[in-house]
Amino acid sequence: MTTTAPRQVPAPTAGPEPALRVGPVRRRASRTRRQQNRAAYLFILPFFVFFVLMLVVPLVYSGYLSVFREQLIGGLSFVGLDNYSRALQDPEFLAGLGRVGLFLVVQVPIMLALALIFALVLDSGRLRFAGFVRLGIFLPYAIPGVIAALMWGYLYGQDFGPFAQIAQFFGLPAPQFLSSQWMLASIGNITTWSFVGYNMIIIFAALRAVPEELYEAATMDGAGAIRVAWSIKIPAVRPALMLTVIFSIIGSFQLFTEPQLLKTIAPTVIDGAYTPNLYAYTLAFSRNELNYAAAVSFLLGFLIMVISYVVQLSTQRKERSR
């Protein structure tokens, strides 16, 4: 995936087989190989069938849907790419994109910085109860998003939520977590809380793979813990960080559960087009515009692909120019 990968993980060697077996034995081996291949294909067949049925077919079908339009009066008609050009000019869709874009550039750096710091602290080995702490940070990820959003919805509550009660106790106005100014930040807080542990585990696993000798060498050269973290650990986990960035980009653009659930307690702040995914849902299930919803989803998927690719490409180039 990235140019740094082979440096840390020793590539698996080809194995002793070709060197040891020669001549006629080898021909028999290739027959065995062919049989093995056949068996392998058989083994992956179930996966492949499900992959086609559950992923490829629906994808093709929604692509097909997206070039039609069905009206309540007038029925179905082929409209080519009209739905796409409509989406590109649709203020509701664009506003939702802008919102998740803002979310992406603010929330993702905060979450990943926290995840990296936690991972480095855990990896430093200076922490007591490291296992317990690690579990504690990871635990929110194990809580289903629906439950998390409901729980935070309660915590944010303006009348009986704990923050409101604390504020009341000190005679302060209750914080307006669910107002239109704060909503995006409140959602960002929920997703950060939920996913920081998940990202931390990925980075932490990468840190564990760094060969000890590097640290020994650095210590010998007089580097302190901070210096080791900055010059050795962080560059070493770059690929892992990259992975978390890509996941986070996808996650941000697909933001759905949290706004959908907070919608019930803040129905006038979160409308049906608050995020692009929520918009697609509203189009399909409330406005009877299934075809347009398919186009919006496709466009969103395409956008995620492009942005992920650009991000990955730009970091690779940076790497190479070093």
Added chain:
Amino acid sequence: MARSARRSAMALAASAVALGLLLSGCAGSASSAPAATTSQADIDKAMTTPTTITFWTSNKLQDEVDLFEKKYPAITVNLVDSGSGTDYYTKLRSAIKAGNGAPDVAQIEYHHMPSFILQGSLDDLTPYGAADVKDKFATFAWNQVATDKGIYGIPQDTGPLGLLYRNDIFAASNIKAPTTWDEFATDAAIIHAANPSQYIANISPSNASATMGLFWQAGAQPFSYDGDKTVSINLDSPEMVKVAEYWQKLVQAGTVSTDPDFTDQWYQGLASGRYASWVSAAWGPLFLQGTAADTAGKWTASTLPQWAAGENKSGSVGGSANAVISTTANPIPSAVFAEFLNSDPESTLTMGTKQFLFPAAKATLANPAFTDQPVEFFGGQKINELFSQISPTVNPDFQWLPFMDPVFDSYNATFGKALTDKTSLTDALTEWQKQVVDYATSQGFTVK
């Protein structure tokens, strides 16, 4: 526990919201439907031929189904608890579209009826004698199932509106149940002044159906649908503006609250006295007993405040009909079942007294076995009697559009948002009107 309460409340809210059907209510519409009549001999034959029909409903109607099967032993009814809300309608529409798996008879909320009629999903029941049972139902309920073109369902339950109020809070400020909206506004100021954390009522920014009940009472007719391609949309009519301007004053003065309803905060508000009254449908009193059990004895029900002294008008929120789905192979037993279930006196009385569905059937509304039940939670008041008297005062001319989901969504974004932000409600009506007209046009309707 809180979650399950919320979920059921959400389902309730969704079903209340969902209600609608359209049908038009033009006067005399049903009788003009020119459908061929199925002969009595055909009906007798069908009702004695062993047949199984499937019935989807979220109501627990086994008692009533038993009554039907006793009268028609050849017919077996497969009662399916279908759930409610958006999921239910998605399931029903998919089954109809797929051409198999749909029930023979289904429960459909009034405000969703027009959308099913539009799709041709419901059988006209006129050939099976439905016009003969017309007079057995409250007029406003019948107008929700019958159009100029046919009779597409039999009314089951309804939600005429009354005012449930906290007699202790009212008594503490020395006020009586307001008889006009002017009095209501004065009382609102008194209650809020006496205790700044109390409001006479809440108007929800997220429950278009409930707010629609207020417009309905004021005589607004924001929607109509001709059953074909033409709709009319008047969300900014003078009656609508009158109601909006009235609530604008209360919202601006801060004497009513604007909390989303059917949320934890709202339940808490009902139980804690944050709201001193609730403009509630006839199904509300029972709901309240479950939500605010600790306040037993502190509530009294009355008629809605009126726009002019001496008037007696109401609106409706919620309620549903039983319709025969057009994919059925057994239209006769299905139609007879829907009629029997909702017009047989014993069946409708059982619904009212055992399943606590507020009836559409006049016979039950007038039956002392239903109306004379005192309700302890309301200090022994005969709640059913009160709402039975309100039922005939519901404005009979209200109709729905064949696409209420986007209309209700748009309410949140316009009127609801203006309630929350305390901006102009009349501007919000204009914007709501525009959004709904745009939607109707984009779906190919002719907007009159």
